[in-house]
Amino acid sequence: MTTTNNQVAERIMVALDYAYAEQAEALIRSLQGIPCYVKVGMQLFYSAGPQFISKLKDMGYNIFLDLKMHDIPNTVKGGAESVTRLGVDMFNVHAAGGKLMMEAAMEGVDKGLASASQGKRPIVIGVTQLTSTSQKVMNDEIGITGTVENTVLRYAQLTKAAGLDGVVASPLEVVSIKQSCGTSFVTVTPGIRPAGSDIGDQSRVMTPAEAFTQGTDYIVIGRPITAAPDPREVLESIIASIMASN
Numbered sequence: 214m215t216t217t218n219n220q221v222a223e224r225i226m227v228a229l230d231y232a233y234a235e236q237a238e239a240l241i242r243s244l245q246g247i248p249c250y251v252k253v254g255m256q257l258f259y260s261a262g263p264q265f266i267s268k269l270k271d272m273g274y275n276i277f278l279d280l281k282m283h284d285i286p287n288t289v290k291g292g293a294e295s296v297t298r299l300g301v302d303m304f305n306v307h308a309a310g311g312k313l314m315m316e317a318a319m320e321g322v323d324k325g326l327a328s329a330s331q332g333k334r335p336i337v338i339g340v341t342q343l344t345s346t347s348q349k350v351m352n353d354e355i356g357i358t359g360t361v362e363n364t365v366l367r368y369a370q371l372t373k374a375a376g377l378d379g380v381v382a383s384p385l386e387v388v389s390i391k392q393s394c395g396t397s398f399v400t401v402t403p404g405i406r407p408a409g410s411d412i413g414d415q416s417r418v419m420t421p422a423e424a425f426t427q428g429t430d431y432i433v434i435g436r437p438i439t440a441a442p443d444p445r446e447v448l449e450s451i452i453a454s455i456m457a458s459n
């Protein structure tokens with residue numbers, strides 16, 4: 214089966230990292246007709262709230278709500294219940310919160326589904342090590358010994374044991390995650406930089422085409438698209454680069 218441009222677009226999550234809903238809406242208008250996933254993180258959600266999620270749903274977008282919950286199990290359970298009721302397609306928690314916390318998130322999802330009017334279960338994923346974290350920072354500042362790859366793998370295995378659907382990791386760790394946790398265990402990979410673009414605060418990066426070659430399920434891209442003079446042109450060229458590498 215040949216992959217179409219739209220099938221590629223559905224696996225690209227555009228990070229709507231904006232202060233105001235109006236800015237995110239302008240970006241969405243410029244990408245009209247491209248069926249990408251949209252990712253709402255803390256900046257936009259704290260500003261525009263659940264109403265903006267409803268608006269995106271009405272526009273037909275798949276939504277990844279990237280709030281990276283990390284708290285005691287009972288609080289995360291409540292948070293998971295609330296975001297499930299919003300009807301998002303995916304959300305995440307920090308794997309560093311531990312197995313009990315992640316299991317509580319899944320209980321919250323069940324509670325949210327029981328009280329919601331629609332019954333689609335969101336994909337729930339655990340954050341392993343942020344893609345901005347380098348080997349040196351993880352060892353010397355955060356105090357985790359060993360390699361980033363082994364740490365990510367251990368967190369992925371814990372996430373799977375807790376019953377979640379997958380993880381956020383960098384594209385560099387995808388092959389070992391899939392080998393250890395299975396190909397159906399979902400990988401969502403930020404740290405994506407088209408060739409020649411500014412790395413910024415990211416540390417563990419790959420190009421969009423390279424990330425898909427590693428076998429990732431979804432890539433997350435923010436600034437290379439949102440900070441470009443012509444975001445649509447950049448997204449279309451990313452899709453073309455992935456198609457050319459298939």
Ligand SMILES: O=c1ccn([C@@H]2O[C@H](COP(=O)(O)O)[C@@H](O)[C@H]2O)c(=O)[nH]1
Pocket residue numbers: 228230254279340342343344345381382403404405413415433434435436437
């Ligand atoms: O490990 C992580 C987890 C989440 N992110 C988020 O992805 C985007 C990346 O944006 P860029 O502008 O392409 O760097 C951003 O919303 C992060 O919060 C991540 O980068 N790494």
